[in-house]
Amino acid sequence: MEDNLPVNVREYQELAKKALPKMAYDYINGGAEDEHTLRENIAAYTRIILRPRVLVDVSKIDMSTTLLGYTMRSPIIVAPTGGHKLAHPEGEKATARAAASCNAIMVLSFSSSCKIEDVASSCNAIRFYQLYVYKNRNVSATLVRRAESCGFKALLLTVDTPMLGRREADIRNKMVFPRSGNLEGLMTIDDHDTTNGSQLERFARATLDPSLSWKDIEWLKSITSMPIFLKGIVTAEDARRAVEAGVAGVIVSNHGARQLDYAPATIAALEEVVRAVAGAVPVLVDGGIRRGTDVFKALALGARAVMVGRPVFFGLAARGEAGARHVIEMLNGELEVAMALCGCRSVGEITRSHVMTEGDRIRSLL
């Protein structure tokens, strides 16, 4: 057993910063433009207060929850993040093993540095696949088919990235993204311009399909039988359209504040989306979750589950598979304590009355 293991996500972030080259750390940590939304994703959680309930028998806490009929040990899912080989040579295979050992669902990114097949064979687990749509639809369709035949159980279509947000640290660092084995034989990336800006941004501009629109959900349904979630919804209007389009779930996400700066903090947008969806499909949320209490707050505001991005990446960078696993376990442990101290024995007992938002405080003064 190592001495002085980190005791929270913030300490993992510090270790990751020491362990990684600047270009990699800045890519993982950074957000778009002024990084206002990046700060707000975290700050908005700090403005929500918990309302503890006492004298409840909490000798048994059950954090399990279900999604699409799958039972998870806790409502924490590993968010899709690209390029895990930036953090560790084993890349997404290490993250997949970490998630599987915690019985947590991992969403494999379309821009993963390991092949879909290698991640699938690295260990047994329920996994979802995240999709971007390329201008060459056949490439995306092929990757979807490969994910489905590898046993992935759901598809998360990321809808907030018709083009890449301006991540100024990546532009400054001339960010170079690890090659994805997934594109071998499907697409060649000829980028000889090593002098200027972010290579990832150039590649995204050359390949992502900015014409993707609501009508393409039908196309996606026609090429897969996996249930489809839309990732990147932050308004009631889009949430209602998503339900009308017949998706299996909605993910309140601003892409970890890497796309549109001054988009709302996700925890601030969650209730609006939950109300609009009105129970038709499960609502998930990601962005800024660094504590078990954050998970608790998201569930109290109506999320079925949460996804966690950078914290797991930091764990992987700091201590490989063991670090990624420890991050998930720490968040689980913190959630368990939060539930006990709020008098909740199961996630079903976490209710809106367990939190007080800024809006609640203002309304109580009127």
Ligand SMILES: Cc1cc2nc3c(=O)[nH]c(=O)nc-3n(C[C@H](O)[C@H](O)[C@H](O)COP(=O)(O)O)c2cc1C
């Ligand atoms: C380094 C990094 C890479 C990411 N890559 C992807 C990706 O390939 N596809 C995607 O849909 N979202 C991607 N995201 C966004 C995450 O899925 C998620 O929305 C976000 O990380 C949640 O915020 P958090 O990091 O504060 O937990 C990425 C985020 C980071 C930090």
Ligand SMILES: CCCCCCCCCCC(=O)C(=O)O
């Ligand atoms: C194999 C590279 C695929 C590039 C597709 C678009 C770039 C997305 C990069 C990952 C991402 O979403 C991020 O936030 O970073």
